[in-house]
Amino acid sequence: SEMAVPVKLTAEERPALLATIPQWAMVEGGRDAIKRTYLFADFNQAFSFMTRVALVAEQMAHHPEWFNVYNRVEITLATHDCNGLSMNDINLAKTMDTFFGQYKL
Numbered sequence: 001s002e003m004a005v006p007v008k009l010t011a012e013e014r015p016a017l018l019a020t021i022p023q024w025a026m027v028e029g030g031r032d033a034i035k036r037t038y039l040f041a042d043f044n045q046a047f048s049f050m051t052r053v054a055l056v057a058e059q060m061a062h063h064p065e066w067f068n069v070y071n072r073v074e075i076t077l078a079t080h081d082c083n084g085l086s087m088n089d090i091n092l093a094k095t096m097d098t099f100f101g102q103y104k105l
């Protein structure tokens with residue numbers, strides 16, 4: 001009830017915001033969402049990362065779509081409440097990138 005309603009990013013503000021998460025790409029197929037694949041040393045590292053992200057995601061009430069096999073985590077971010085990209089996606093992507101930087105292959 002105190003959660004701000006997420007607003008879809010405008011075409012004008014997207015380039016500068018996406019430039020802050022250069023390893024993320026728009027998904028193919030016309031869906032308004034971004035994706036990135038992370039590779040870790042092993043499953044323990046991948047699942048540790050996912051656990052840390054899960055705690056933040058729950059706090060944000062912003063949940064990733066993700067797929068894990070062994071050391072690979074494929075992630076898609078979109079905001080269902082605005083049917084597209086919002087600042088929540090940019091912010092969660094940045095948090096994920098920061099966490100990822102704390103692991104080493």
Ligand SMILES: C[C@H](O)[C@H](O)[C@H]1CNC2=NC(N)=NC(=O)C2=N1
Pocket residue numbers: 003061062063064078079080081082
């Ligand atoms: C009520 C609840 O907070 C909302 O439905 C949240 C939950 N998690 C969410 N996650 C994502 N990715 N997008 C949303 O719009 C969203 N909405």
